[in-house]
Structure formats: C-alpha cells, structure tokens
Amino acid sequence: MDLKLKKGIAIIFNVSDIDRTEHFYRNVLGIETVRQSGGDEADWLIAKWEDHVELLFFQGTEKAGRSPVVVFELEDGYMESVLEKLANEGVEIVTPVTEAPGGWSAEIADPDGHPLAFFQSGELPLR
Structure with missing residues (x-):
C-alpha cells in the first residue's frame, strides 16, 4: 500500500478547562485560537499554523493531560x-x-x- 500524506498535521489535546487552555495558548504563547461550538457537548478549540499544523483541544477531565x-x-x-x-x-x-x-x-x-x-x-x- 502506498500511503500519501497531505502537508500538515493535527494534534489533539484533552484538557480539563477549555477557557484556561484558550487563555494559555492565545494570550501566553500567542497562538491564534478559534472556539468551535460543541452543540450539546462542550465547546472545543482549533489553532491553525500556516496551513501546516492544527492543534485541537477537547474538554474531558478523564483524559486531561495525556497527550503527545x-x-x-x-x-x-x-x-x-x-x-x-x-x-x-x-x-x-x-x-x-x-x-x-x-x-x-x-x-x-x-x-x-x-x-x-x-x-x-x-x-x-x-x-
């Protein structure tokens, strides 16, 4: 099988507090974040970097802090x-x-x- 990858990557973070995470990545590290509506679920965040990397943040305390x-x-x-x-x-x-x-x-x-x-x-x- 010949695997073809697109340029870019998405990395998922499980977090305990989406507001605190948004503040840290946007205000402390200076990475632009966009809050996405979770509908009936908690909101989540996406951060894009020059069309190459996407960081995705989902709230869920049972998995918070265990990410790459x-x-x-x-x-x-x-x-x-x-x-x-x-x-x-x-x-x-x-x-x-x-x-x-x-x-x-x-x-x-x-x-x-x-x-x-x-x-x-x-x-x-x-x-």
Whole structure:
C-alpha cells in the first residue's frame, strides 16, 4: 500500500478547562485560537499554523493531560528570552535549556501538564 500524506498535521489535546487552555495558548504563547461550538457537548478549540499544523483541544477531565509532546521550533537567537518570559507568566519550566542534537531544547508544561518542547538550532546566544 502506498500511503500519501497531505502537508500538515493535527494534534489533539484533552484538557480539563477549555477557557484556561484558550487563555494559555492565545494570550501566553500567542497562538491564534478559534472556539468551535460543541452543540450539546462542550465547546472545543482549533489553532491553525500556516496551513501546516492544527492543534485541537477537547474538554474531558478523564483524559486531561495525556497527550503527545509537541515541539515548536524557535527562530535562532532567543531561546533563553522565551523561557524567561514564560517563567514570568507562571509557566512551569520542566526542563531548562539543554544541549540537543543540532541545537538546544527546553520543555514546559501547559496548565493541564501537557509537555511542550521548544527547539532552537545552532549556537545558543548569550542573550
């Protein structure tokens, strides 16, 4: 079988509080989110990134926090300042900036404990 994939990916997050999640992704991380009506069910969120990635958020406390790790690649030159800003917003830094193959990485947790990672290629700047 020849599997053909479209460009792009959707990643699903199960969350305990859709309002708190919307605030975190939109206001703290700066990712545009659109709330979708769930009709008789809880509302859900969608975030699109340049037609390549969709993040989908569904409320459901029994599965909250159990989702895949998502890695966001940062532009060269500002990994430490991004983490500093996130820490000032009260975001949990799970793993500080550490050397990774081809660059640097760090992990944070969103409000439900979902692990999120950042990657920056190249040399880490002093600031």
